[in-house]
Amino acid sequence: MKTNRREFLYSLSMLAAGTALTSPLYGMDRKLKVVLVGTGIRGTSFWGKRLVDQYPEKLEFVGLCDHNIGRAQYAKKYMGVNCPVYTDFDKMLKENKPDLVIVCTKDSTHHEFIVKGLNFGADVLTEKPLTTDEDKCKQIVEAEKRSKRNLIVGFNYRWSPYMTKIKELLQNNAIGQITSVDFNWYLNTHHGASYFRRWHGQMNGGGSLWVHKATHHFDLLNWWLDDTPQEVFAYGALEHYGKNGPFRGESCRKCAHTKECKYFWDITKSSEDMRLYVENEKHDGYIRDNCLFREEIDIYDKMSAQIKYKSNTVVNYSLTTYSPFEGWRIAFNGQKGRIEAWLDIPWLKGENIDQEKLHALEMDQGHKEGQNVEPLILYRNWENYEVVNVISEKAGHGGGDRRLQDKIFLNPNADDPYRHSAGLRDGVMSIMIGIAARKSIQSGKPIKISDLTDVL
Known part of the structure; x- marks a missing residue:
């Protein structure tokens, strides 16, 4: 189905006022009836067992669904729930009439279950990324508009204290109008390689790491800058895996x-x-420990992009998938100063971090670790720099996982002064950068976000 550009832009503009998130718990005097579709590791742990353990008074799982019946049956035991399992999603909806559908399937199929869930009359919570191309995105936008239900996108990084401190400084105009940003993300040889073992290694599954992984980073940029991306030019290649x-x-x-x-x-x-x-x-037939050197891998392992925003801010972004260490760094250049921030750059603390252990801890959805202090640097023109120390956490995306879920299921009416809660428009704008980057590599030209629907 080819998307008409004018129709798409109109649909997207209708989301501008719809970024505030209403929790599915709003106005409820009983437990929330929840179903989960997609019982892989993310679904069974972060959006499964963790919810069962943390919010037993707020929700109950009434159905689990996966095209692989064995995984669904294991999920039931692992999560410790007493509900039926299905391979037929429509049957699960009809028999259980859920309030909330949680979607954790392969990225390229998110739209199918989001649209069906909204059409059924349920709220939907989807793992990132929202979907993998602009046509599927349009189907989701139209379904939410018709249904008048909520679609929540699981952007957890926004909620970490460290990311929030950056947002606070930018929102308070600490360095004036932002003119440019340098953003570099490094996946180590354990985490980076894991994507190429799984279905993510093929375009038709995850839409490349531009969409599956970098959507995290693009959402942070959009949120930090409070701005709309307009144009993307990118390079990328498969040179390692x-x-x-x-x-x-x-x-x-x-x-x-x-x-x-x-x-x-x-x-x-x-x-x-x-x-x-x-x-x-x-x-x-799905092999979890597949060879990361198999011939059918067709995504990029080296990626770099320039992103131009509506306010004329220019971002230089790169993603490395075979770094010796896992971490990231960012610098915001403003008319009145500069902010530099980073996490997990070993030599800055004189540390030798076990990268395999670091990856295992990040993947452990139940892992809990104490707080630590992480600095960021605030420069103001013609003044001495200031070190801003932030209480940070290692567990669950810097503490973002717990805070995101608490907001949805425990404290839905809590104040949200930094607009952490992510709705449909946030999901759309984050994937559009990745899709544009992918199209730019294929065409060798800059891609305007507003022209995406003309490129299939």
């Missing part, structure tokens, strides 16, 4: 090169991954 590998195998656990491959990952050491994925390969 995929066909570039020196050898390849059927899967890590069945590979003949385990001793010589530095990327070897032994899935058998994880009882959870074995029960959730390996024991259920027979149902759909």
Whole structure:
């Protein structure tokens, strides 16, 4: 279905006033009836077991759905719920009449379940990214407009104390009008490689890391700048993973090169991954420890983009997928000064961090770790710089996971002065940058966000 540009822009403009989030708990005098579609690790843990454990008085799961019946059955045991499991999403909706649908399926199928959930009359909470292309996006926009229900996008990074401090400084005009931003994100050889093992390694699954991963970062930019992206020019290539590998195998656990491959990952050491994925390969053939050098990988592992915003702010962004360390850094240049911020850059603290352990802790949705202090630097023109120390957390996206879920399920009416809550328009604008970057690489030209619907 080809999207008409004028229709799309009109639909998007109608979202401008709809960014405030109303919790699905609003006005309820009973437990929220919740169904989950997509019972992979993110669904069963962060949007599954964690909700069961943290909010038993607020919600109950009344159905679990996955095209892989084995994963759905394991999810029921792992989450500790007593509800039916389904492979038929429509049947689950009809039989359970949920208040909230949580969507954690493959990115390229998000739109199917979002639209069906909204059409059914339920609120919908979807994992990021919203979807993977502009036509699917238009279907979601139209469905929300018709249904008058809420669509919540699970942007958790916004909620971390460190990210919030940056927002506070920018919102308070600490360095004046922002003119440019330098933003670099580094995925280490454990986290970065994991995307190329999974379905994310193919365009038709996750729309590339421009959409699946970088949507996190683009949402932060849009939120920090309180601005609308207008044009994107990007470069990207596949130079490390995929066909570039020196050898390849059927899967890590069945590979003949385990001793010589530095990327070897032994899935058998994880009882959870074995029960959730390996024991259920027979149902759909999905291999969780797939070879990251397989020929069919077609996404980029090197990415760089320039993003121009409505206010004329220009952002230089890059994503590295095979860095020796996991971390990020950003610098905002303003008319009156500069802000520099970063997290997990080892040499800045004289640390040697175990990168494999760091990745494992970030993936552990139940992990809890104490607070620590992280600095950021505030420069004002013609003044000495100021070190701003921020209480930060390691667990759950810098503490963002817990705060996001608390706002939705525990304190829906709490004040939100920094507009952390993300709705449909936020989801749309974050993926549009990634889609434009992908199109720019393919065409070799800058892509205007407003012209996306003419590029299929």
